[in-house]
Amino acid sequence: MLKSFIEVHPESDFPIQNLPYGVFSTKANPNPRIGTRIGGVAIDLSILDEENLFGKRHGFFADATLNRFMSAGREVWREIRQRLTGLLSSDNSPLKDEAMQSRVFVSVEEIQMHLPVAIGDYTDFYASREHATNVGIMFRGKENALMPNWLYLPVGYHGRASSVVISGADVIRPRGQVAPHEFVASRSLDFELEMGFFIGAGNNLGEPISIENAREHIFGMTLLNDWSARDIQAWEYQPLGPFLAKNFATTISPWVVTMDALEPFRVDGPTQDPAPLPYLTIDSANGYDIHLEVTLQTPAMDAPQTISRSNMKHLYWSMEQMLAHHTVTGCNMRTGDLCGTGTISGPTEDSYGSLLELTWRGEKPIALPNGEARKFLQDGDTVTMKGYCQGDGYRVGFGEVTGKILPALADRRR
Ligand code: CA
Numbered sequence: 001m002l003k004s005f006i007e008v009h010p011e012s013d014f015p016i017q018n019l020p021y022g023v024f025s026t027k028a029n030p031n032p033r034i035g036t037r038i039g040g041v042a043i044d045l046s047i048l049d050e051e052n053l054f055g056k057r058h059g060f061f062a063d064a065t066l067n068r069f070m071s072a073g074r075e076v077w078r079e080i081r082q083r084l085t086g087l088l089s090s091d092n093s094p095l096k097d098e099a100m101q102s103r104v105f106v107s108v109e110e111i112q113m114h115l116p117v118a119i120g121d122y123t124d125f126y127a128s129r130e131h132a133t134n135v136g137i138m139f140r141g142k143e144n145a146l147m148p149n150w151l152y153l154p155v156g157y158h159g160r161a162s163s164v165v166i167s168g169a170d171v172i173r174p175r176g177q178v179a180p181h182e183f184v185a186s187r188s189l190d191f192e193l194e195m196g197f198f199i200g201a202g203n204n205l206g207e208p209i210s211i212e213n214a215r216e217h218i219f220g221m222t223l224l225n226d227w228s229a230r231d232i233q234a235w236e237y238q239p240l241g242p243f244l245a246k247n248f249a250t251t252i253s254p255w256v257v258t259m260d261a262l263e264p265f266r267v268d269g270p271t272q273d274p275a276p277l278p279y280l281t282i283d284s285a286n287g288y289d290i291h292l293e294v295t296l297q298t299p300a301m302d303a304p305q306t307i308s309r310s311n312m313k314h315l316y317w318s319m320e321q322m323l324a325h326h327t328v329t330g331c332n333m334r335t336g337d338l339c340g341t342g343t344i345s346g347p348t349e350d351s352y353g354s355l356l357e358l359t360w361r362g363e364k365p366i367a368l369p370n371g372e373a374r375k376f377l378q379d380g381d382t383v384t385m386k387g388y389c390q391g392d393g394y395r396v397g398f399g400e401v402t403g404k405i406l407p408a409l410a411d412r413r414r
Contacts, residue, residue, distance in 0.1 A: 001393055004088040005096060008039035013388050013397025015039070016088050017264075019081060020220070020255035020398075021066055024111040032064040032114045035106075037255060038088060042111050043095075044104045053094060054083050065118045066256065070200045070219045071335040077200070077219070081260055113254035115166045116222075117198055117336045122164055122250065123326060124194075124226060124340040125156040127317035129270070131345040134357045139234065151274060154317035154325050156342075159226075160247040164338060167223075167253050167401040173379065173408040174248040176232035185408035186229035188362065188376040191383045192343040193294050193353030195312055196224035196252050197319050198336065205332040211282045214320035215259060217333065223253040223292075223385050223401040224340050230356055230376070250340070253385075253401040261396050265289045265389035267313050276321070279328055286318035290398075292344060292387045294353070299380035301370050310346040310353050312387075379407045 004016040014020070014037045024042055025032045033046040045061040048054065058080075060068035069076075087095050094100055126132055129146075132155075136145030149155065165171075175185050200219035203209045209217055226246060233245030269287035290312035295304035322339060343353040352358045355376050359365055362375035377383065382404045388397030 002085070002089060004038055005093070006038050006041060006088065010393060011395060012039050013395055013399050014255075015394045015396070016085060017391065017394055018257060018261050018396045019084050020257045020261070021069070021116065022255045023064060023066065023114040023116045024106075025114065026106055026111055034061040034063060034066060034069065035111075036084060037108065040108050042106045042108050044106065047104045048087070051094070051100075053087060054080060064114070065336070066116050066219075067118050067336045070117070070198065071202075073201045074216050077258060078260060081258065113166060115164070115252075116254060116256055117338070119161040119164050119336055119338045120334050122159040122161040122338045122340070123156050124159045124246070124342060125154050125317065125322050126342040127154050127315045127322065128342055128345050128353070129316040130314060130347055131343040131353060131357065134345060134352065138356070138361050151272075152276070153280070154322045156322065156326065157241045159250065159340070161338065163248055164250045164252060165403075167251055167399075167403070169249075169251060169403060170406045171227055171249045171251070171403045172406045174229050174232065174244065175408050175411065176229060176236075176244050178231040178235050184231075186231055188230035188356075189405060190228045190230050190355045190376055191294065191385075192226040192228055193292055193308065193310060193385055194224040194226050194340045194343055195290065195387070196222045197339050197341075198222075198256060199333045199339070200335060202334040202337070203327055203332055206330040208327040208330055209323055209333065211280060211320050211324040214323040217323060218259050218319060220256040220258040221262065221398070222256055223387050223398045225251045225383065225385055225401050225403060226340055226343070227251070227403070228354070228356075230361075249403070251401050251403045252338075253398050255399055257396065257398055262288055262290075262389065264391060265396065269313065269318055270316050272316070279324055280321045282320055286320050287313045287315060288389070289313045290387050290389055292353075292385065295384045295386075296366075296368070296374065297382045297384070298368065298370075298372055298374070298378065300372060301368065304382070304384060305368055307366055308350065308352055308358060310344050310351040312341070312344055314346045314351075315341055315344060377405050379405055381405050
């Protein structure tokens with residue numbers, strides 16, 4: 001097994017097999033710049049580039065976003081990953097030099113992470129059959145649980161990129177209409193356990209991305225919490241889908257894990273019946289075995305409590321299918337665009353990816369170990385999601401995405 005000269009705990013999300021990318025700053029150097037991470041160490045890639053340790057100078061690692069690096073395409077991503085792997089494992093690596101280490105290594109305790117990507121557009125899908133079925137039963141009844149189109153195409157909607165925030169950002173409870181003449185601070189604020197994927201190189205307007213080429217366009221993935229106000233959603237969503245119920249905040253984890261790091265964890269997705277149309281058909285494994293977990297901590301609790309365990313492999317529609325479908329009209333994706341998979345619910349009641357499902361629309365509150373109960377999120381509650389792939393003796397993980405609910409702003413109309 002490949003090992004680095006930097007010690008990494010076997011349960012760390014960030015061994016040498018991972019090498020994610022993020023944007024960070026330090027007190028000593030407040031300019032945001034691009035780094036990778038191994039164990040508890042962040043590595044300043046802008047200095048490695050300055051020192052010409054990538055074979056040629058790229059320039060983009062001193063940027064405050066990953067976009068220029070992402071737009072360079074998969075060959076460049078692979079070349080850099082190979083160089084980094086060598087630099088962190090070879091016996092005669094220049095990174096073994098202490099003077100060099102003091103310039104490029106920073107403890108992750110001492111860094112501030114920033115939103116890693118300038119996100120132009122954000123699209124959210126609805127790719128979990130279990131989630132779509134559960135929500136359908138609650139909102140429309142058992143007979144109409146899955147809409148007639150659901151098994152034929154990956155349903156999605158165009159979301160809001162401006163309110164995508166990084167893990168740790170507080171989320172203010174939104175206000176909105178929930179019934180005729182009823183304008184309130186949302187009473188059923190929820191999370192959605194999702195994965196996000198970023199577009200690397202885009203496509204030209206008018207030129208769809210074929211399903212065979214779709215993976216080449218995906219730069220990497222993060223955890224994603226698509227915060228949702230269920231009462232606002234129930235009143236507003238027909239006929240055009242969610243609008244204000246989901247546009248106030250979407251939180252992502254700070255380290256973008258590359259598709260090359262995730263490659264060993266590809267698995268077959270669920271059998272698709274009816275068979276999708278040819279433009280959505282690909283003859284290869286295109287699911288990912290990513291363990292997912294959600295914890296909740298109220299202000300009165302000493303420690304977070306796990307309230308859901310799911311896995312990305314349950315998703316019915318794959319990322320490749322989402323991307324092929326998204327662009328089949330000729331719609332152009334641009335570098336840095338973000339797609340969400342939709343809530344990833346598993347088949348069992350303890351694997352549902354939202355409170356809406358876990359509490360069955362509030363009918364079955366979650367009992368917490370300190371005697372409290374929750375139907376939906378209260379002010380001061382913190383939701384944290386984690387995710388990792390389990391290898392043989394190592395993990396490739398995403399760290400966490402966390403956010404705390406703050407009270408709604410004062411209603412200024414009264
Ligand atoms: Ca969603």
